[in-house]
Amino acid sequence: MSIRTIIIDDERLAREGLKQILTEFDDIEIVGEASNADEAIELVERLKPTLLFLDIEMPEKTGFQLLEEFIDAPYVIFTTAYSEFASKAFDVNALDYVLKPIESNRLTDAVNKLRKLLAEEKAQTGDSHKLNDNDSVYIRDGERCWLVKLSDIRLIESAGNYAKIHFDKHQPLIHKTLNALDERLSNTSFFRANRQQIVNLKYVEKVEPFFNSGLLLYLKDGIKIEVSRRQSVKFKNSLSL
Numbered sequence: 395m396s397i398r399t400i401i402i403d404d405e406r407l408a409r410e411g412l413k414q415i416l417t418e419f420d421d422i423e424i425v426g427e428a429s430n431a432d433e434a435i436e437l438v439e440r441l442k443p444t445l446l447f448l449d450i451e452m453p454e455k456t457g458f459q460l461l462e463e464f465i466d467a468p469y470v471i472f473t474t475a476y477s478e479f480a481s482k483a484f485d486v487n488a489l490d491y492v493l494k495p496i497e498s499n500r501l502t503d504a505v506n507k508l509r510k511l512l513a514e515e516k517a518q519t520g521d522s523h524k525l526n527d528n529d530s531v532y533i534r535d536g537e538r539c540w541l542v543k544l545s546d547i548r549l550i551e552s553a554g555n556y557a558k559i560h561f562d563k564h565q566p567l568i569h570k571t572l573n574a575l576d577e578r579l580s581n582t583s584f585f586r587a588n589r590q591q592i593v594n595l596k597y598v599e600k601v602e603p604f605f606n607s608g609l610l611l612y613l614k615d616g617i618k619i620e621v622s623r624r625q626s627v628k629f630k631n632s633l634s635l
Contacts, residue, residue: 396423397508400441402434402457403427403449403473408494412447412473415498419505431455435463443468445508450474450483461486465586465625466573469511471504487554487589511555515574525578533559535566545583548597548613550575552590560617585629587611587621595633 399422403409409427416422425441428434430452438446446468450457457474461467472483475494483491489511490504525531527545534540542561549560552572558565576586587593593611600612609621609629621629 395421395512397421397445397512398423398425398441398443399445399447400425400434400437400443400468401427401447402460403447404429404452405449408449408473412496415496415501418498421509422505431460434460438464438468444512446470447473450476450479458482458486461589462622463624465589465622466576467589469508471508487552511571515571524580526580527583533566533568535568538566540564540566545594545596548594548615549617549619550592587619587625591619593619
């Protein structure tokens with residue numbers, strides 16, 4: 395299986411150098427490249443890549459600001475000359491953080507992480523079907539286990555390659571990505587508010603306008619959920635009369 399990839403870097407020589415190294419990887423298919431965030435947004439929406447090699451310091455918008463534009467973002471490997479952004483990179487669930495000048499063996503480590511994740515996701519979703527509110531799901535976190543009705547889950551949050559499931563007073567972690575879970579959940583009951591959270595609409599108590607044309611959802615347990623600008627449009631369209 396080829397890994398559809400876009401390279402985003404404002405320096406042409408950096409893009410060319412990375413493309414040359416990537417010729418060593420038979421499963422990496424470079425479907426596009428961009429020199430700035432606006433070009434990248436158009437390419438990502440049109441080409442639906444699996445992976446982005448993303449520079450951080452770019453004109454007008456940084457790599458971090460670019461990622462804020464997406465809900466279901468591709469996997470990201472940051473490529474940058476600045477080590478000080480590493481902590482923030484992993485805060486936004488980057489797959490890896492590779493410093494320039496890029497070395498082939500370091501890039502191999504990063505790509506191998508993606509290969510492993512893609513294999514896990516395929517195993518998780520290969521025989522899966524859409525769940526509805528009446529279904530019960532088995533959840534295990536360490537030595538603790540639950541059988542939970544889907545309608546009792548009020549919130550699911552990303553925790554890297556894990557997901558935190560909120561129900562009753564429990565918040566167990568399961569080894570599944572938010573994207574994999576989003577594929578299985580009913581669109582009529584669960585809503586992807588942002589890159590980090592999926593909310594059960596049954597538990598939304600109040601909705602308010604928020605920063606940058608977004609929305610703020612108040613859950614019945616007091617948790618506040620920020621809905622991104624793009625997802626706010628989907629929220630309004632799907633729930634309006």
